[in-house]
Amino acid sequence: MSIANKITRILDYLKRPEKTSHFAKERLQIIIAHERGMRDKPDYLTALQRDLVDVIAKYVAIDKEAVKVDLERKEGFSVLELNVTLPDGL
Amino acid sequence: MKEQTVTKIIVITSGKGGVGKTTTSASFAVGLASRGFKTAVIDFDIGLRNLDLIMGCERRVVYDFVNVIRGEANLNQALIRDKHIKDLFILPASQTRDKDALTLEGVSTVLDELSKTFDYIVCDSPAGIERGAQLAMYFADSAIVVTNPEVSSVRDSDRMLGLLSSKTRRAEEGREPLTEHLLLTRYSPKRVARGDMLSLSDVNEILAIPLLGVIPESQAVLRASNSGDPVILDKESDAGQAYMDAVGRFLGENIPHRFIEEKGNWLKRLLNFKEKETV
Ligand SMILES: Nc1ncnc2c1ncn2[C@@H]1O[C@H](COP(=O)(O)OP(=O)(O)O)[C@@H](O)[C@H]1O
Ligand SMILES: [Mg+2]
Numbered sequence: 001m002s003i004a005n006k007i008t009r010i011l012d013y014l015k016r017p018e019k020t021s022h023f024a025k026e027r028l029q030i031i032i033a034h035e036r037g038m039r040d041k042p043d044y045l046t047a048l049q050r051d052l053v054d055v056i057a058k059y060v061a062i063d064k065e066a067v068k069v070d071l072e073r074k075e076g077f078s079v080l081e082l083n084v085t086l087p088d089g090l
Numbered sequence: 091m092k093e094q095t096v097t098k099i100i101v102i103t104s105g106k107g108g109v110g111k112t113t114t115s116a117s118f119a120v121g122l123a124s125r126g127f128k129t130a131v132i133d134f135d136i137g138l139r140n141l142d143l144i145m146g147c148e149r150r151v152v153y154d155f156v157n158v159i160r161g162e163a164n165l166n167q168a169l170i171r172d173k174h175i176k177d178l179f180i181l182p183a184s185q186t187r188d189k190d191a192l193t194l195e196g197v198s199t200v201l202d203e204l205s206k207t208f209d210y211i212v213c214d215s216p217a218g219i220e221r222g223a224q225l226a227m228y229f230a231d232s233a234i235v236v237t238n239p240e241v242s243s244v245r246d247s248d249r250m251l252g253l254l255s256s257k258t259r260r261a262e263e264g265r266e267p268l269t270e271h272l273l274l275t276r277y278s279p280k281r282v283a284r285g286d287m288l289s290l291s292d293v294n295e296i297l298a299i300p301l302l303g304v305i306p307e308s309q310a311v312l313r314a315s316n317s318g319d320p321v322i323l324d325k326e327s328d329a330g331q332a333y334m335d336a337v338g339r340f341l342g343e344n345i346p347h348r349f350i351e352e353k354g355n356w357l358k359r360l361l362n363f364k365e366k367e368t369v
Binding site for chain 2: 016017019020021022024025027028029031032035036039040
């Protein structure tokens with residue numbers, strides 16, 4: 001091992017490890033916002049969304065993100081909202 | 091000192107295991123009882139009884155929570171009088187492997203009966219979101235959400251907040267929601283300062299519920315569990331004092347937060363041996 005190499009290794013050893021707590025905070029903010037959005041939604045919503053994407057993809061080339069399914073609870077009933085963004089030129 | 095009339099049921103919950111629920115339940119129960127409130131603390135962790143060890147009464151367990159629910163013993167036979175504090179009683183969990191041993195009616199009956207004579211009932215929840223955890227929170231008037239400054243604990247706490255707002259009797263009956271309190275435990279100001287640990291304000295900002303207190307990571311906790319004397323009884327220790335403060339705040343007192351800043355400089359630390367104990 002060269003002297004320079006050794007010095008680098010010693011310096012590496014003395015260096016403070018990188019701060020990581022801000023990664024924790026950012027990741028938590030994103031995942032928790034997402035999970036709060038799903039909180040009161042029934043479990044079948046994700047499966048329904050996947051199936052709808054498959055059906056529509058048979059006719060139109062769309063990507064997975066183009067289909068949004070949402071369930072909104074009102075007094076006495078719920079509204080299933082379906083939003084499909086189709087590509088240009090159709 | 092004491093002016094409670096209606097019984098209050100408190101659940102100590104977290105989702106994640108090993109964050110300090112049982113430690114908190116034991117210290118909180120001791121804290122409330124030492125202020126003159128007649129207090130019962132119930133171990134809901136069926137199959138993994140541990141509150142008895144932390145309270146130092148494991149050798150005196152004869153009957154348990156499930157025995158009472160099944161009518162094999164009455165409540166007075168199962169309640170264990172605490173060895174330190176006059177007005178404190180422990181209802182131990184059963185060691186059965188039958189995960190259906192707790193029933194909604196059974197828990198309801200026991201809590202109703204305790205409510206006739208007790209001021210506070212502290213429910214030590216098991217980890218997870220299964221039956222035991224749901225029953226521990228179902229009848230609660232207040233929830234203390236125990237969280238560590240760490241990603242999986244914070245996420246699980248948020249999940250519990252979701253359940254607390256929908257899966258409790260208060261929520262189902264459309265009554266006033268239970269009061270939620272954040273207790274941040276195993277906190278290390280030193281690691282926060284180093285940028286290795288989520289800070290109090292990070293966790294507060296993410297969970298957005300009122301802060302009841304911060305319990306520092308402390309060697310006193312292990313010593314307390316070794317001897318079976320809840321850490322709040324160790325009046326010299328940082329964790330013991332932090333729990334005492336938290337109980338005071340819970341009762342409505344205005345107590346400033348402590349143990350949230352990094353300790354003084356190295357010279358001060360060298361001169362003060364006690365301070366060396368915090369990790
Ligand atoms: N403030 C603290 N400082 C140091 N250790 C702690 C602290 N709080 C809890 N512990 C330790 O963490 C472990 C889990 O605590 P426990 O109260 O049994 O958690 P839970 O009931 O949530 O599973 C135990 O070993 C306990 O001694
Ligand atoms: Mg426990």
